[in-house]
Amino acid sequence: MMLSKADIRAQGAARRRxxxxxxxxxxxxxxxxxxxADPRWRAANSVAAFVGVKGEPDTRPLLIAALxxxxxxxxPRMGGPRRQNIEFVAVSDLVALAxxxxxxLEPREGPGVALADTDVDLVLMPGLAFTRTGVRLGYGKxxxxxxxxxxxxxxxxxxxxxxxxxxxxxxxxxxPHDVGVHALxxxxxxxxxxxxx
Numbered sequence: 001m002m003l004s005k006a007d008i009r010a011q012g013a014a015r016r017r018x019x020x021x022x023x024x025x026x027x028x029x030x031x032x033x034x035x036x037a038d039p040r041w042r043a044a045n046s047v048a049a050f051v052g053v054k055g056e057p058d059t060r061p062l063l064i065a066a067l068x069x070x071x072x073x074x075x076p077r078m079g080g081p082r083r084q085n086i087e088f089v090a091v092s093d094l095v096a097l098a099x100x101x102x103x104x105l106e107p108r109e110g111p112g113v114a115l116a117d118t119d120v121d122l123v124l125m126p127g128l129a130f131t132r133t134g135v136r137l138g139y140g141k142x143x144x145x146x147x148x149x150x151x152x153x154x155x156x157x158x159x160x161x162x163x164x165x166x167x168x169x170x171x172x173x174x175x176p177h178d179v180g181v182h183a184l185x186x187x188x189x190x191x192x193x194x195x196x197x
Contacts, residue, residue: 005173008137012128012167016055027164028058030187035062035124038190040158040183044121046072048088048157051097051105056126057162057187063094074118077106078143086147087112088120116150120157123148125181130161134180134193135172148179158182161193 003011035041047066052059066073072090078100079087089107091097100106115123125144129137138144148159161181165188184191 005137008169008172009128009139012137015166019055024055024058027187028052029061031057031162031164031185032059032061032065034187034190035160035162035185036065038183038185040122040160044071044158046074046118046120047122047124048074048076048115048118048120049124050076050126050162052126052162053105054103057164057185059124059162060094062124063091067092067094072119074115074120075107076143076147077112078104079112084141086115086143088115088118088147089113114150115147115157122158122160124160124162124185127161127163127167129167129169129172130163130181130184131169131172132184132191132193134161134182134184135174135178136161136181137172142177145177145179149177152179155182160185 049059049063063073074088075091076086077089079085089110089112091107096107096109097105098108125136127136127138151157159181161184163184163186165186181193183193
């Protein structure tokens with residue numbers, strides 16, 4: 001019997017709490033090296049990413065590399081009247097990041113826009129679990145599904161899920177609003193997915 005999304009999220013959160021910072025750092029460095037070597041990353045002129053926190057892969061090396069390579073970097077910020085929607089902010093310096101609710105780091109200033117209104121070539125997406133076919137389980141609020149749903153079915157931007165290999169699962173419950181990823185980045189390498197959403 002397949003576990004519920006709530007059960008899988010609880011397991012994923014527990015796994016992240018148990019991770020030591022040294023293990024996260026070493027595995028993150030390997031993951032980032034695979035992304036940097038990927039042709040899709042190298043070809044992207046504009047990248048939307050996230051700042052890994054609380055047991056997530058540390059994405060800062062990718063953010064630094066994007067800026068150093070002259071790529072346009074977009075980072076998420078919770079916006080809207082009750083901070084319920086993700087908006088993306090063009091960032092030219094990571095000093096612009098500030099602590100936000102839920103332990104996040106977000107851009108402090110600058111206009112936020114919908115992902116569909118950017119010229120992004122590649123999106124790095126967080127998640128608590130992924131399948132090798134590209135099904136993604138987020139944190140339960142639907143923020144990334146909402147942000148990427150206007151782009152469903154489009155090959156651009158390329159959506160790459162970012163996770164550690166122990167966050168790969170055989171199957172996940174799917175709902176109509178879920179948006180999958182085209183590829184996965186892990187510390188053991190890149191995985192091309194069969195998901196065409």
